[in-house]
Amino acid sequence: MERERLTQRQNEAYEFIRGYLVRNRKPPTLQEIGDALGIASTNGVYKLLQTLEKKGWIEREKHEARGIRLTDHEQDPLGRSGGPPSLPVVTRTVSDEPERLRERPERMLSVDGHLLRRAQDPDACLIGRAGDDGMNGAGIRKGDLLLIEEMDWSDLENGTLAAALVREQLLPREFEFANRKIHLRPADRHYTDETFPPDHPGCHIIGRLLALIRTL
Known part of the structure; x- marks a missing residue:
């Protein structure tokens, strides 16, 4: 047309x-x-x-x-046609500057479009590395590549597996909002819960986890 x-x-x-x-x-x-x-x-x-x-x-x-x-x-710079979608693999970003998350990606990584089937907005997706073993009990290990859909913390349901910038680390955690505070709950007994007010500069919720990408 x-x-x-x-x-x-x-x-x-x-x-x-x-x-x-x-x-x-x-x-x-x-x-x-x-x-x-x-x-x-x-x-x-x-x-x-x-x-x-x-x-x-x-x-x-x-x-x-x-x-x-x-x-x-x-x-289309997002490459929605003519091949698999390509997403940025983000590098270390401090929690009080979340707007810089996509500024200097480590590289672009093509992913199977099937992994984005649950995304509300595929264009809001990115990839980050798990910064610790806090979710080892849920099968997520330090260094694993996490497929994340960016969204505001207020759009997340309690119990959602989410990714957060906590100071200078990108951490997967179970999200919960209670008593006017954000609670980040690990799935490993060697790690403790962390709690932040929603506007705390030491914590920024990136969004929800959609998939785990691991190389052997």
């Missing part, structure tokens, strides 16, 4: 989205688009995205904060 031409403003929005995907391996939010383009109202951004979708340049998923996909599959 031939797409309609874009105005200068519409093209600016499209190119920002495209560039953001290349840099961050995930789509931007409405707020991030508005900040970049100087649009104060998220409603203004919403209408701009509506036009891009109507003209055939993007697709959007309802009720998803980052639910934007480019329709130009041949040039």
